[in-house]
Amino acid sequence: MKEKFARWSTLFLQYLKRDWKKIIIWILGLGLFSGGFVPAFEEIGKGQGLLGMYETMQNPAMISMIGPTPVDTAADYTLGAMYANEMLLFCGLFAMIIAALHVVGHTRREEEHGLTELVRSFRVGRQANSFAVAVEAVLINIVLALSISGIMVSFGADTISAEGSFLFGASVGMAGILGAVVALVMSQIMPTSSAATGSTLGIVGLLYIVRAGTDVSNVDLSMINPMGWTYLTYPFTENNWAPLGFAVVFCCVAVMIAFALEGGRDMGAGYLPEREGRGTAKKSLLSVPGLFIRINRGVMLSWLIAFAILGAAYGSIYGDMQTFLGSNEMMSQMFTLSGVSMEESFTGTIMMVMMGLVSILPIVIVNKLSAEEARGHLSQLYSTKMTRTQLYWTTVILAAVTGVVGTLLAAGGLGGTAISAMGDSSVMDMGDFIAAGYNFLPSVLFFTGLAALALGLAPRLGKVTYVYLGYSFVLNYFGGILDLPEWFSKTAVQSWIPRMPVDEFDGAAFAIMTVISIALMILGYLGYLKRDMMEGA
């Protein structure tokens, strides 16, 4: 027995040495994300904020997204209750995913890369590697749990108690360990490392969706769900440690199963046969557009789904907007204008925010072409009858189309949930939301054009487009609070567009910006025709 794990400690120390940078980023990043938002929540909770948030979070759509709270009356909805309610599930989710990726990366991926083969040729036990990785993952998550607790306590907020903070941290850390353990099991079963990653994330996703259903219908059922054991601890309110106990037992059993499975398999092989792909290509792949749709498919789908969900999330707060925004000074400064209804002015601002996010996807797609170029994926294709014109315009048009579709999904998602949340008191119809969204389309096209210009003239500057997008986003988002001079605000491209439905549609601005965007694309095209491909360089 001992032989199987021989010299695991050497491997373990080796991993710490190899991973220390990653570990620091992991713990700091996730730690700050999980624990560091206390001041922001204090800000939100001011005045009637807690009350508004409580009402908003009772919405079944919100519960299915972020989980329930045990609090029955708005009066008991303290800062701590709100923090745990809104943050814990997602922090746990992130911890799970990161730990799962880490574990698969150090087990099956290393087997595939041939590292394990080398390591096993030394006096190292057959299961020493898995054990070392498991210990590393547990250790990292314990440190993570302590860091989160420490960060939360350090803010000294009234209702953020020490016990609650430790429970919050421990819940996130436990979620990470759960993720690691599931990944360890799947790494034994699946035929390849990518299948192990995929199935682990699939399981996490499935558990999340199942709990969305049970949270809304009957929370008790969520307690059967391993994911439930992380966020149903209710820190700062009920401080229930019991679910973590279930999780520990579950992890121990799962780890034993994983080791038993590993003992019975060959290196580089799993228990399931490798799934066969297609031997020949479908007709839909066999063209330049077909290829680019295919290689961008995953990224397009996930972003588009995210836009719809984001729209729906913002839409769900329309019902209680008065309580939510009216009482919070910062919020009302950002989102309200005198003379128009709060819903309308909120729509104007939030649409601008969402269209900033929608602009990311076209940039991603345009930059994908230069990444493909640099990776040498296109080398052999250059010698075919495929032209640079086809490559360029396929990419730019695909990017623009995703912008159009993304706008529809974001605006539609917002409008759909907003209208149902407002019920009869609705002051806007679906058309208003869609129009407010497409009003910003020129700004989406402008970022597409900017990315296209970089692609054609200086592909290495492709990332700069993100920087400008981030800059304009921040400027617009906080513009209302900061009281900036006119010329300064105008450096953000969206500020040239009036905010519907509060302001009137400006046809001239719309047309001019669209023309400028198309001009940028054409300029980029001319550069793309002339320049050397940067393949492999």
Place this chain on the structure above:
Amino acid sequence: MEEMIRVKGLQKKFGKFKALHDVTFTVNAGEVVGFIGPNGAGKSTTIRTLLGIIDRDGGEAKIFGKDVWKDSLEIHKRISYVPGDVALWGGLTGGEIIDLFIKLHGGGDREKRDYLIKRFELDPKKKSKSYSKGNRQKVGLIAALSVDSDLYIFDEPTSGLDPLMEAVFQDEVEKIKQAGKAILLSSHILSEVERLADKVVIIRQGKVVETGTLDELRHLTRSTVTLVTEGSVAGMASVNGVHDFKQIGNQAIFSADNKYINDILSEAVKLDVKKFEAVPPTLEDLFMRHYEV
């Protein structure tokens, strides 16, 4: 003979670095031209210029009598190319990628494709991210060989292939050659070039330093002779055309200038020859001679 590739005084700069100074060679129809040189000599840069992936800074480069940059599309209809490092989309299977390449080239042959997949023993149903380097290379080769072209450009095509598959590749190249097509074969594996090439172009630091048939090149250099005699072999050291003379007892190993080979033989006969072996220089010897410092 029809000229397929004609390169004259080709130059290319990357910023301040001059990658190609003066590259000049031709490839005729029905000819296999070996393009050899160490890493960084400019082989791939030359090939990329020929494919219109990068634009030249000077000189002339024509394929089928057309300019490689301006008329690249016309040219691409009739050429096939395999890069030295075939990079593939991990999410697509080998079969899908082969089909895509064939389709984008145009004029593929379904039967040829299936035949080549079998010959190269490729599993086309696997996602390409699980392919080894050799298997990725096979995908590129199968796609390039399945289409009918007049000129084939291979940039280190067999890197990562095992010797069996190398032999399959050489076999297929042999067939193309029989069919009267032209091939530009850049390679590190000199035995491969030696077997396949009619002509060799040696490039060094962006300049073509030697061109000719293997026989012509061999003539310029020396054979390695092993000689065992009854009498003392020491005297051979001073014969004209003998170089690098080494002696162990009655055995001598030296390199001999081919033009003095008769003089050397006559001198050796006087010593009562027991063994005489002359090995012609391999391409490797030729290659090394050019790069010796």
